[in-house]
Amino acid sequence: MDEKSLVTQVLAGEAGAFRLLVERHQRLVMHMITRVVDRPEDREELCQDVFLRVYDKLGEFAFQSKLSTWIATIAYRQAINHLRKQKMKWSEIPEDDQWQQRWGMTDTPGDLLEDAQQEEWVRMLIDQLPVQYRTVLTLYHLEHFDYREIGEATGMPEGTVKNYLFRARQLLKEKVILWQRSEKV
């Protein structure tokens, strides 16, 4: 069933259609919430809240973007609002030298790692990046959104999206190189 028919059926009150919509987009929402919200106990309820919001607002969806982009927008806002309520830091990208020094000092694994373990370690590093970097990385690499769609979902200009994506990858690469060099010594 295409997006338009699915949305039309949901708006006509078919519960089965909304269940299908949830099943199609639950991974996207869970990935976004998981990457932004650190506390595991909050994640499931937040994901449910995202879909309740989708249910309430679906009548306003005008097919000007893909449904997944629109749902990602709601998920991102919901996650950021949650961080605000919890008074967690999220708004500023720490561009100061202090943060970058701290980032540079985070431990590298001492032992030789298999490829899979290496990727697991990089995934842990991703979770330590600022929220915006994590979100952009997730939407681009995992959900295959393009720059414009990421911009729509997060409210960031396309140039900022490109810059954050570049910077996030660069930060991670520097850590990987440091580790690879230490392996060779």
Added chain:
Amino acid sequence: MNPGDQQHQENVERGQVPTHEGERAYQVVFRAAAQPPRVDITPGFADRVMQRIAARQVAVGRREWAWLIAGMVLMVLAAMVSMVLTGFRFNLTFLDPVKGLVAMGIAMAFLFHWIDRKWIRPTSA
């Protein structure tokens, strides 16, 4: 943006075989970023969303009924208070000259309502 890094990122994204330390590191980063986070959807997630929607609809329905009843009670009370304060008495004799017109108006209202329920609503649902 560092042009060297930009080139390395583009090469890895195009799937080129890495020839440089930076490209090899980017390859690890790209592979890791494409992996989903460890936490995943628990079974029955969609069911729990549907249950919350159903529970909320019941609550909203109850609240709407409560407001409707409260509104009707308040309206009747306000009417009674006004009648007591103003000494108003029902007197519909002013309608005598247009009795037929009023009757026809009521009949038309019923007719349109019936047509709406019988023919218009079923086809637009």
